[in-house]
Amino acid sequence: MTDFTMDKGADDVAIITWDVPGKSMNVLSLDGAAELNALIDEALADAAVKGIVITSGKKDFAAGMDLNVIAGMKQGGAQAVFDGVMTLHHLLRKIELAGMDPKTKKGGKPIAAALPGTALGIGLELPLATHRIFAAENPKARIGLPEIMVGIFPGAGGTTRLVRKLGAMGAAPFLLEGKLSDPAKAKSAGLIDEVVADPLQAAREWVLKAGDADLVKPWDAKGYKMPGGEPYSPSGFMTFVGASAMVHGKTLGVYPAAKALLSAVYEGAMVPFDTALKIEARWFTNVLMNPSSTAMIRSLFINKEALEKGANRPEAPDQTVRKLGILGAGMMGAGIAHVSAMAGIEVVLIDSTQEAAERGKSYSTGLLDKAISRRKSTEEKKAEVLARITPTTDYAALQGCDLVVEAVFEDPAVKAEVTKRAEAVIPQDAIFATNTSTLPISELAKASARPDQFIGIHFFSPVDKMLLVEIIKGRETGSRAVAKALDFVRQIRKTPIVVNDARFFYANRCIIPYINEGIRMVAEGVSPTLIENAAKMMGMPLGPLQLVDETSIDLGVKIAKATRAAMGDAYPDGAVDHVIFRLADQGRLGRKTKAGFYDYDEAGKRQGFWSGLAAEWPEADTQPELTEIQHRLMFAQSLEAVRALQEGVLEDIREGDVGAILGWGFAPWSGGPFGWLDMLGAPRAVEIAEDLAAKFGPRFAAPQLLKDMATKGESFYGRIGAGNKAA
Ligand code: NAD
Secondary structure, rough: OOOOEEOOOOOEEEEEOOOOOOOOEEOOOOOOHHHHHHHHHHHOOOOOEEEEEEEEEEOOEEEEEHHHHHHHHHHHHHHHHHHHHHHHHHHHHHHHHOOOOOOOOOOOOOOOEEEEEOEEHHHHHHHHHEEEEEOOOOOOOOOOOOOHHOOOOOOOOHHHHHHHHHHHHHHHHHHHHHOOEEEHHHHHHOOOOOOOOHHHHHHHHHHHHOOHHHHOOOHHHHOOOOOOHHHHHOOHHHHHHHHHHHHHHOOOOOOHHHHHHHHHHHOOOOOOOOHHHHHHHHHHHHHHHOOOHHHHHHHHHHHHHHOOOOHHHHHHOOOOOEEEEEEOHHHHHHHHHHHHHHOOEEEEEEEOOOHHHHHHHHHHHHHHHHHHHHHOOHHHHHHHHHHHHEEEEHHHHOOOOOOOEEOOOOOHHHHHHHHHHHHOOOOOOEEEOOOOOOOOOHHHHHHHHOOOHHEEEEEEOOOOOEEEEEEEEEEOOOHHHHHHHHHHHHHHEEEEEEOOOOOOOOOOHHHHHHHHHHHHHHHOOOHHHHHHHHEEEEEEEOOHHHHHHHHHHHHHHHHHHHHHHHHHOOOHHHHHHHHHHHHHOOOOOOOHHHHHEEEOOOOOOOOOOOOHHHOOOOOOOOOHHHHHHHHHHHHHHHHHHHHHHHHOEEEOOHHHHHHHHHHHHOOOHHHHHHHHHHHHHHHHHHHHHHHHHHHOOOOOOOOHHHHHHHHHHHHHHOOOOOOOEEE
């Protein structure tokens, strides 16, 4: 079983083909790198070989480094990581120098890369080390360096080469934002050299006619000057000062990879190429040894993918959805119809009036028009997608639907009625799902004649943007319903988590205490600016006050009233209600009314805090420590996640972490609440929780599970072992 094979043709060009057995996409492993190394040595040593082309036996070139390998490299410690990275550098540098004489730069063998499709991460770093990159005319192909998205940065020379090729400014979107391009755009950005119908043939022809000068990279030639200027030139100085400020402004210092990347670029730009590679390797090692990168790779890549591939899917035959019924064409129903039609599913979209149903469909029209104006779609595609959505008031149109998703008003009586009406029409074996955000699934299932085929599929708003879908099992939900929901979520390319039925399920259960803690602090006289910044400096995308403005304050009021009614005297959030009821009374319902905790201008753009806020809740003379505010905001969410696990609402911490990041943006650098608590360590987490509980109340009391872990010296991921279920 080999990942790379070499074939020397009659024209004396050695074709090295990358084709990892048993995988649909090539990923580089350490064994694979060793094989490639041996083949390059063989080809360079073979006097008969005139040139080398590296290509792929699959429809794409490569998806990157095997992230499981990267996660594994850490086990050996920093030196092992550094040595591993340097091995890759040596290999790629060998390709780049191609056996040429170090002084005269003559006598090397031309090496080209032929990319049939997508080339990501090391799948681009390897081509960047060759002398010319040919890509196929394949608009679906994605080319780029997405490492930063999982908390690392291109560490196999991609950083150093791209900056020297494009300059710091030109390389910034690719390195700092992980921007991916199709081949045509990659060519115009200077990432690759040629886009052709047959890249293998073109590369073959090129290596045969390339001369010595074609093999010398600009940075290996005399008099090389970095595009845009070195850091100590006037223009370079401006670039680096600006980049530093921009990166810090965006990340507030919580993402170690972005900072390390900038350091590697800055320090690397001031030294010769080979030293720069060593610097890149050191910073890469530094980032890899940071617990944040482990946590991000684990949640955002390994576990996210495992959940998408059905890690928690019960055994059941394929449940692919063919015809979907949606009840309620409001904001959620329209969004669900859109993503489903985009995935090729036939949709019947029902509302109580034809006009409302049509309005739901027109939401899709709007999104598709926008996509066309941005050249992300075409008129044909639009017509195709819209033709799949049938807006109607007629329940008989639900005949033949194998899944129904109900998204009518949040009212049990209305939901019960539509459940019965739909079940009278749909096939006996169809699955019925509700998109309720607050009502217990087991209660709603009472309206169903087939409660084992009744389930919660909880989308987040806006449906077309949010990546997470929460699947909720009611008391009687059967395993085929779970499989159906999971297969549906897979079809619409979102990430599922499966939880048990309990108040607010999982995501809302954790996000509400975060919002409430922020609002409590306002009532206590903590500066709203301090609250919001404390949250952002922990890596939360939105402060709690901005978040409640976005989700709307009247929704908060509604939830508070319903929760109080359900909990009676045990209701703990009176202090919060005082604030939001007061805002709601004044018509300040959040962004939608252009008035909430913040002021908004006519166009709805957020301005500063509402000037009346300080009059209603004056800021105290003495403000708390930043860390204390951060602990309150983070523990409010994380302890709730632990309680959800302890109570069995959550069955798998992987779902708890992935769901937290995708569902409500829980500090992605931490890998999620369980990853974060593991970084703190259970004993320290218990200590902080107990301190907070003594000062602010029992909502911060450490759950028994966490206390037990502290006593036994356990961690969440240690308890379950990598990749296993928690339960
Ligand atoms: P919405 O008010 O925008 O839409 C509800 C739609 O249902 C309306 O178009 C209404 O005409 C229609 N409807 C009402 N009764 C009907 C009936 N008997 N037959 C057919 N259609 C009927 O509400 P929404 O925000 O889309 O929420 C729908 C559901 O999704 C609710 O259960 C809500 O809790 C849940 N949800 C909402 C969000 C959110 O952020 N808005 C997020 C997750 C879940």
